[in-house]
Amino acid sequence: MLQLVDVEVGYGRTDVIHGVSLVVPPDGVAAVMGHNGAGKTTLLRAAVGLLPVRSGRVLLDGEDVTGTAPHQRVRRGLAYVPQGQQSFGQMTTMENLQLVADGRSRGAALVDEALDLFPALRGLLGRRAGLLSGGQRQQLAIARALVTEPRLLILDEPTEGIQPSVVAEIEQTILDLTRRGGLSVLLVEQHVGFALGAAGRYYVLAAGRVTADGSGGTAAVGDVRSAMAI
Template sequence: MLNLKAVSAGYGRTVIVTDVDLTVRENSVTAVMGHNGAGKTTLLKACLGLVKTHSGRIEFDGEDITTMRPHLRIRRGIAYVPQGQVSFGGLTTAENLTVVAESHRRPKSAIDEVVDLFPALTQIMSRRAGLLSGGQRQQLAIARALLTDPRLLILDEPTEGIQPNVVAEIEAAIGQLTSGNRLAALLVEQHVGFALSSAERYYVMQSGSVVSSGTGGTAASAAVRDAMAI
């Protein structure tokens, strides 16, 4: 689904990410872990075309998108949920979902489908997004992204500041989404337990480079924690 080959990227002339190889397969979750400042968010933004790729190649579904503009990557099926539970704070939950659905010409049934993934949203459809809890805003942010009908969902710190029961709901939703419908997910995460239980494959970054990678699952926990302790 997504392949990064020797990608170096950054802001202006400043290179933040150096010579990264990464693969995200169909129907799978891939996690990128590392401490603050490791280059994780910059890597995601490179995939989206929001920062400059200095060298290397980014392929999505077999197509070279290295120099493609961000809106064209979105049209090809990439959706991004940035850090911070982003939504239109002055609009209700229902209005947030409707705006995205209508802008992408999705039927009302598409809203029903994403709400089914996050049942808690049914209780807050008339509440302004700016008044929601962090967990509710995060579920809304993911639901909004799904309404663009993506093939690759990119999530930046989806569990940051979220209560454990909502983390479990987000994990279940991601698992359901990537099971059998050709949707893949790439997530940046510092919550090691969540990342390893969700992901088929993981990468650990430090100072802009990948220092460790492997398959997910609890057996990988010690290796990941060792890599993150470097």
Template structure:
């Protein structure tokens, strides 16, 4: 689904990624773990085209999209949920969703499907997004991305600042998305959550992948050793 080959990227003269290579298979979750500043969010932004690649290649469904702008990658089936439960705070939850759904041929059906995944949002539809809890805003952000019917979801730190009960719900949703045929590239610091959700993982440190493997028994200990936690 997504293949990154020897990718370097950064901001201005500051290089953050140094020759990163990874693959995200179809209908599966791949987790990228690492400490703050390791380059995880930069990797997602480079994969989507929000920042340019200094060198290397980004392939999406066997098409070289390295030089395509972000909006064209979105049209091809990528969606991005950035860190921080972002929303339009003065709009209601339902208005936030309709901003994406309106104008789409299948917008109404896609909105209903997103609400089916997050039924709590139905009862919160008339509430301003700025008054929702962090967990509710995270669900809203994911639901909004899913209305575009992506084939690849780039998900950045979905559990940051979220209460444990909602973390479990988001985990179930992420796993359910892969079971529905969606690929997910998940950036996460919560090791347990990431390895329960993901089939594959890699550890990013100072812009380089230092460890990778399959989410199997014993993987959490290896990841914690790689992260030195």
């Protein structure tokens, strides 16, 4: 579904990503792990089109989208949930969802389906998003992305800074989504056990380079921890 081929990315004169290649299979999950500063978010922003690729290629469903704008990648089925539980704080929970549902033929049904995945949001539809807890905002951010009916969902640290009870709910929802089929996920995650439990393929990033990769599954936890020197 997504393929990065020898991608180089940077800021100004500084190179941050050095020749990274990875694959997210159709209906599959790939996890990118690494310590803070490894270049994970930079890599995702390049995949989405928010940062230009200095060299290499970005392929989305087999099509070269290296030079295309983010909104063009969205039209091809990409959705991105950045780090930090982002929402439109002055808008209500429902208005945040309606914003992306408007103009879609199945808009109302898509909102309802997203709320089925995160039922805690149903009681918060009239509350301003800025007054939600961090976990609630993260659920809203993922739900809003799902209303766009993506074929590829990119998640940057979806469980960071969230209370453990909500972390478990988000993790289970991501696992349920991937088991349904029809959705591929590129996941950046610090929780190694969860990431490998969800992913069929993993990549460890350090200083902007892939230092280890392999098949996912809990059996790989030891290898990943060793690669990350935890």
